[in-house]
Amino acid sequence: MVDTRFSVSVQIMITLAYHSDEMMNSEALSKVFKTNPTFIRKLVSNLVEAQLVDSFRGKNGGIKIARSPSEISLKDIYVASTEKKTLVSAHKKPTIKACPVSCSMDKIFCDIVDGIETSTKSYLSKKYLSDLLKKISAN
Amino acid sequence: MVDTRFSVSVQIMITLAYHSDEMMNSEALSKVFKTNPTFIRKLVSNLVEAQLVDSFRGKNGGIKIARSPSEISLKDIYVASTEKKTLVSAHKKPTIKACPVSCSMDKIFCDIVDGIETSTKSYLSKKYLSDLLKKISAN
Numbered sequence: 001m002v003d004t005r006f007s008v009s010v011q012i013m014i015t016l017a018y019h020s021d022e023m024m025n026s027e028a029l030s031k032v033f034k035t036n037p038t039f040i041r042k043l044v045s046n047l048v049e050a051q052l053v054d055s056f057r058g059k060n061g062g063i064k065i066a067r068s069p070s071e072i073s074l075k076d077i078y079v080a081s082t083e084k085k086t087l088v089s090a091h092k093k094p095t096i097k098a099c100p101v102s103c104s105m106d107k108i109f110c111d112i113v114d115g116i117e118t119s120t121k122s123y124l125s126k127k128y129l130s131d132l133l134k135k136i137s138a139n
Numbered sequence: 140m141v142d143t144r145f146s147v148s149v150q151i152m153i154t155l156a157y158h159s160d161e162m163m164n165s166e167a168l169s170k171v172f173k174t175n176p177t178f179i180r181k182l183v184s185n186l187v188e189a190q191l192v193d194s195f196r197g198k199n200g201g202i203k204i205a206r207s208p209s210e211i212s213l214k215d216i217y218v219a220s221t222e223k224k225t226l227v228s229a230h231k232k233p234t235i236k237a238c239p240v241s242c243s244m245d246k247i248f249c250d251i252v253d254g255i256e257t258s259t260k261s262y263l264s265k266k267y268l269s270d271l272l273k274k275i276s277a278n
Contacts, residue, residue, distance in 0.1 A: 006227055007248050011240065014247070018240050032241065074251065087226040087259070091143040091150075091172070101150065101157050102171065104275045108153070109146050111274075112213065112266070119262040120226070120255050127254070135250075136243045 008033060009043050009081035010132075013072065016053060016065040017129050018136065023062035043081060050080035069129035075121050077129075086113050087120060147172060148182050148220035149271070152211065155192060155204040156268050157275060162201035182220060189219035208268035214260050216268075225252050226259060 012029060026044050030037040044063060047053040054066040065072075097103065151168060165183050169176040183202060186192040193205040204211075236242065 007251075010248065010251070011244055014244070015240050032238070087255075088145055091146050091174075099171065100275050101154050105150055105153070108271050108274050109149065112146075112149070112263075115262050115266070116226075116259050119258045123254050123258040124251075127251070132247050135247050136239050 005043055005081045005083075006078055008035075008040075009047060009077050010074065012040070012043060012047065013052065013065070013077055013129055014132055014136070016063065017069040017072075017133055020065050023056065023060065023064060025062040046080050046083070047077070050076065052076055052080060069133055072129040073125050074127040074129070074132075075124040078121065078124050087116055088113055144182055144220045144222075145217055147174075147179075148186060148216050149213065151179070151182060151186065152191065152204070152216055152268055153271055153275070155202065156208040156211075156272055159204050162195065162199065162203060164201040185219050185222070186216070189215065191215055191219060208272055211268040213263040213266040213268070217260065217263050226255055227252055 011033070015029065015032065016024060026041045027037055029044070030040045033040060044053060044055075048055045048063070052066055052072055054064050056062055056064070150172070154168065154171065155163060165180045166176055168183070169179045172179060183192060183194075187194045187202070191205055191211055193203050195201060195203070
């Protein structure tokens with residue numbers, strides 16, 4: 001299942017976009033989220049790996065958003081943050097070989113999970129970080 | 140977050156559709172799923188409430204599918220089984236009043252969650268239990 005790492009990653013990206021003229025770091029973000037710095041560092045690391053965030057080393061180092069918010073879709077953030085976890089989970093149970101339903105469930109549910117992921121990613125691919133930023137300015 | 144109750148409910152519905160000429164009961168289903176009978180009874184109760192399953196009391200009572208599999212969409216099962224839980228979860232944290240991003244996050248993420256739910260339900264509304272049964276017959 002997808003846990004809160006997607007929503008936290010979205011907020012990290014909005015925060016970096018909103019403060020795009022400043023260098024930030026994971027420790028400062030951890031204070032904003034009031035959460036475990038290790039968790040934030042892991043999420044930031046995933047966003048860096050997906051080339052959505054740039055990381056600079058050294059005394060004056062930190063992190064910055066890597067692209068324009070209009071070039072970063074929520075699908076980009078979703079794919080970077082969920083680490084191939086899916087939105088719905090199938091239950092695990094031993095297959096009963098004499099039961100045709102039981103034998104077919106893995107394949108059937110796999111197709112459903114794929115369908116949900118595809119429709120979700122399609123929706124998220126049309127939403128950009130710049131759309132979210134507009135909602136902040138409007139407040 | 141949506142847990143395994145959706146996937147288990149799908150399998151319950153397929154099992155009832157596949158054995159539509161038999162009266163079944165939660166205890167028998169629990170053995171198939173090798174899981175807690177209370178959990179299965181709760182899921183069956185939700186499916187009965189949603190009028191997807193009929194429940195008959197008495198010595199020869201039990202449960203049966205209430206409609207034709209071609210009239211039951213996966214959206215029907217999803218709505219009945221997930222009890223208004225959503226596919227993705229927002230992280231909970233105190234709002235920092237001085238921070239415009241923090242103040243806007245609830246609304247922003249609420250819109251994203253709504254969008255994901257809508258696109259998922261749209262996908263599931265086009266898939267019917269009868270489609271899944273065909274995948275069993277094909278094995």
